[in-house]
Amino acid sequence: MSNDGKRRWARTLRRLAIALASLFVILILGEIGLRVAGFEPDSGARLQRPWSVEDPELGWINRAGTHPSTEPGEVLMTFREDGRRAAGPLERLAGQVKQTVVVVGCSFTQGYGVRDDQTFAWLLDAAHPNVAFLNYGTGGYGTYQSMLAMVRAFEARETAPKAVVYGFVPFHASRNVQTVDYLMSLRSAGVTRRIAPHVRLEDGQLVPSAPGLMTKLPLARHSALVALIYRRYLQVTFGDRMAQAETATMALISRMRDLCDQNGSKLVVAILDDESGGVDYRDLFSRSRIDFVDCANPDWPSEALRVGGVGHPNEVLHAEWAERIGRHLKEALATR
Numbered sequence: 001m002s003n004d005g006k007r008r009w010a011r012t013l014r015r016l017a018i019a020l021a022s023l024f025v026i027l028i029l030g031e032i033g034l035r036v037a038g039f040e041p042d043s044g045a046r047l048q049r050p051w052s053v054e055d056p057e058l059g060w061i062n063r064a065g066t067h068p069s070t071e072p073g074e075v076l077m078t079f080r081e082d083g084r085r086a087a088g089p090l091e092r093l094a095g096q097v098k099q100t101v102v103v104v105g106c107s108f109t110q111g112y113g114v115r116d117d118q119t120f121a122w123l124l125d126a127a128h129p130n131v132a133f134l135n136y137g138t139g140g141y142g143t144y145q146s147m148l149a150m151v152r153a154f155e156a157r158e159t160a161p162k163a164v165v166y167g168f169v170p171f172h173a174s175r176n177v178q179t180v181d182y183l184m185s186l187r188s189a190g191v192t193r194r195i196a197p198h199v200r201l202e203d204g205q206l207v208p209s210a211p212g213l214m215t216k217l218p219l220a221r222h223s224a225l226v227a228l229i230y231r232r233y234l235q236v237t238f239g240d241r242m243a244q245a246e247t248a249t250m251a252l253i254s255r256m257r258d259l260c261d262q263n264g265s266k267l268v269v270a271i272l273d274d275e276s277g278g279v280d281y282r283d284l285f286s287r288s289r290i291d292f293v294d295c296a297n298p299d300w301p302s303e304a305l306r307v308g309g310v311g312h313p314n315e316v317l318h319a320e321w322a323e324r325i326g327r328h329l330k331e332a333l334a335t336r
Helices: 003-036 120-127 143-155 172-177 180-189 224-238 242-262 281-287 315-334
Strands: 052-055 059-062 065-068 076-079 099-105 131-135 163-168 198-202 205-209 267-271 292-294
Touching: 099 143, 120 131, 120 315, 143 163, 143 172, 143 242, 163 242, 163 315, 172 180, 172 198, 172 242, 198 242, 205 242, 242 267, 242 281, 267 281, 267 315, 281 292, 292 315
Parallel strands: 099 131, 099 163, 163 267, 267 292
Antiparallel strands: 052 059, 065 076, 198 205
16 A cells, blocks of 8 residues: 555544544533433333233233332232232132122232232221122233233133222323333333333224333443433334323223123222323213222322322321222122
8 A cells, every 4th residue: 555545544544533532522421411401321120029020911910929019118018829919818719708809900009018908908808708809909000901900800700700999090091002101110110121011092993002022222221312312212113192091091991891791790990099180080980971989189199198208108098098999889889
């Protein structure tokens, strides 16, 4: 190679090095700027002793055994082989009692952070000796997964339950249609690596989507910039799902009611919280002839009603819910 060629090659290498160094500096400054602005890497955290195990149909279910919560007090939570939260010291089975009631919902229903004997399902079971309350509440569930859990509970028993209590919280709506915020909250909580089963609306009809694995982006756990790109990718992939959330949620609850009717059971929706984002679900339930009981406490989420003052609903709220649901069930079950 001639001297001129060598000089041109050296200049090209210097320019490339300067460009790469400049790009590196820009990326570093961008990373610093994002962190200063409050953006963080995708933690993708995993609990050291997770209470959940992956399930091919429901996404995840409660893991059999006794597991500590991560909230103040780190109370132990007991789960049965089929994913039920313990709802009695010697849980009575169908055939040993006159009636059974299936309970489904999210972590509020599961009783995350409170002792086994403080959940509203346990309190209802203790107050009704002739009724077995089977608590399938699972952290992270929305209406769709609760419906799938209800169907599985129906299929597992020769006799349909007398009633199904669905612990409804308005944020279930975003879970039903799988918004990006919900996906990211699952990753940060370490509940699962799977995309939850969910629905979308097409021409006014519910179209279900099975669980699936989330795409991983290299370095997202270490870089706020890469994590932001990853989030934008999810937003493009999933789009604006919230526009469908209310309609999809009401369609799902109506389907739960119809499935209960077909099985000779009765659906009772327990409204555990009323932070509805402007949606009046009480009115929607009334107009759709869905039986519901209003259990919302206007003081939630005050410290006095949260585990350790910062966590999930505590034993005070669970006791309130048990009293209101129990009073409502006496009337509802008497008509069946």
